[in-house]
Amino acid sequence: MSASNIEPDFETQRVRLLRPSWAELDYGAIAANLALAREMVGQATKIYFVCKGDGFGFGAAKVARLAAQAGVDGFCVGSPEEGMAIRNAGVDREILLFAATLPEDAAQVAALGLTVTIQSHESLRAFIDAGVSVDAFLEIDPGFGRFGFLPSQWQAAFEALRHQSTVRLKGVYTHLSSPESDDVTRTQADVFDAALADARAAGFDSLTTMLASSRVMLAHPHLAYRAVDPGRFLYGALDADWMARAPLRPMLRAVRGRIIHVQEHPAGSVLGIGYAEPIRLERAVRIGVVPIGFWDGLNHVPPLGRVLVHGQAARILGRRSFQHTVVDITENVRARTGSVVTLLGRDGDHAITIDELAASLRLPVMELIPRLARSLPHVDAGATDAGGHLRPVGPSKA
Numbered sequence: 062m063s064a065s066n067i068e069p070d071f072e073t074q075r076v077r078l079l080r081p082s083w084a085e086l087d088y089g090a091i092a093a094n095l096a097l098a099r100e101m102v103g104q105a106t107k108i109y110f111v112c113k114g115d116g117f118g119f120g121a122a123k124v125a126r127l128a129a130q131a132g133v134d135g136f137c138v139g140s141p142e143e144g145m146a147i148r149n150a151g152v153d154r155e156i157l158l159f160a161a162t163l164p165e166d167a168a169q170v171a172a173l174g175l176t177v178t179i180q181s182h183e184s185l186r187a188f189i190d191a192g193v194s195v196d197a198f199l200e201i202d203p204g205f206g207r208f209g210f211l212p213s214q215w216q217a218a219f220e221a222l223r224h225q226s227t228v229r230l231k232g233v234y235t236h237l238s239s240p241e242s243d244d245v246t247r248t249q250a251d252v253f254d255a256a257l258a259d260a261r262a263a264g265f266d267s268l269t270t271m272l273a274s275s276r277v278m279l280a281h282p283h284l285a286y287r288a289v290d291p292g293r294f295l296y297g298a299l300d301a302d303w304m305a306r307a308p309l310r311p312m313l314r315a316v317r318g319r320i321i322h323v324q325e326h327p328a329g330s331v332l333g334i335g336y337a338e339p340i341r342l343e344r345a346v347r348i349g350v351v352p353i354g355f356w357d358g359l360n361h362v363p364p365l366g367r368v369l370v371h372g373q374a375a376r377i378l379g380r381r382s383f384q385h386t387v388v389d390i391t392e393n394v395r396a397r398t399g400s401v402v403t404l405l406g407r408d409g410d411h412a413i414t415i416d417e418l419a420a421s422l423r424l425p426v427m428e429l430i431p432r433l434a435r436s437l438p439h440v441d442a443g444a445t446d447a448g449g450h451l452r453p454v455g456p457s458k459a
């Protein structure tokens with residue numbers, strides 16, 4: 062699938078990019094990471110792609126279409142809206158809705174054509190009472206302390222599900238709290254295994270069983286069960302120490318903007334750049350303004366990190382504005398209106414990694430990537446040249 066037919070129409074995109082700041086995406090990353098996941102878990106294990114957070118900010122419908130085309134088995138979503146967005150994009154594979162709704166809305170939720178989560182006796186009762194036929198997965202709490210049946214509770218749930226016909230139990234899943242710990246992971250997987258044994262004893266012997274999110278897949282590949290539910294693995298969006306465990310391809314490749322305004326302020330000027338207390342400049346300062354601000358998923362208060370302009374580092378002055386960043390280009394003689402400013406990604410011989418950016422903004426990679434992805438216009442990373450300049454994009458040929 063080419064980028065042109067999954068992005069907004071050419072005219073919308075053209076107008077958006079007249080404010081020149083954007084995120085560059087690798088549209089082949091999901092398929093490549095999915096192939097790697099397949100290699101790790103084997104052909105017999107299903108892969109459910111977690112598209113919560115509007116597909117990690119990349120757009121649930123967009124990433125689901127890419128993954129469906131690459132052969133994913135199903136999806137997990139964090140809201141009914143995401144599930145509908147994927148359905149409306151023409152994807153007909155199973156979509157599991159993680160716990161997200163009220164018991165009183167069970168009939169409406171059940172009518173959406175998604176597989177629902179039953180995470181408590183209250184939600185079980187609500188879906189049974191709704192009287193609407195629905196496929197369901199039961200969630201087990203392995204010691205996470207959020208959703209799911211406890212060991213003292215699940216037996217009654219399996220019994221209740223066995224004795225009615227509208228709610229069809231298709232799977233049992235869980236989510237672990239501490240994939241970095243072998244001990245905790247073993248203890249929590251044991252809780253899940255006990256639940257599965259009781260499900261079998263209650264007569265449920267062909268359930269989809271699912272436990273492993275991205276970090277569990279990377280650290281505990283033997284816990285693949287009949288299905289896995291990775292999110293970040295498929296976006297290539299984990300912290301560096303986890304990314305180092307497998308050759309994952311990041312979907313977010315770069316964040317850039319172009320300088321729309323240059324001003325030289327002579328020595329002696331009194332300036333409150335970036336909402337700072339005004340100071341008298343001891344030397345002339347040349348500034349460049351990039352139209353990218355905290356509205357675009359970055360942050361306001363320093364530290365703000367550095368940027369690259371013509372392959373050279375430059376600092377950010379003051380605080381970042383709603384829609385602008387002021388860069389000190391005094392030492393960068395090549396910088397001018399139109400110069401590309403790299404906040405994330407490669408520029409010539411230098412690069413700012415997602416880990417550097419996340420560390421300098423004091424945000425976890427997991428928070429930073431969706432913030433950027435959901436805010437900025439998306440362009441195909443293949444459509445930029447080595448200096449980060451956008452090549453003109455033609456209208457979709459489709």
Ligand SMILES: *Cc1c(COP(=O)(O)O)cnc(C)c1O
Pocket residue numbers: 111113159235236273274275276290291292293294
């Ligand atoms: C978020 C989530 C996942 C996916 O987590 P990743 O770390 O992105 O793989 C899987 N299962 C559940 C229940 C989740 O909430």
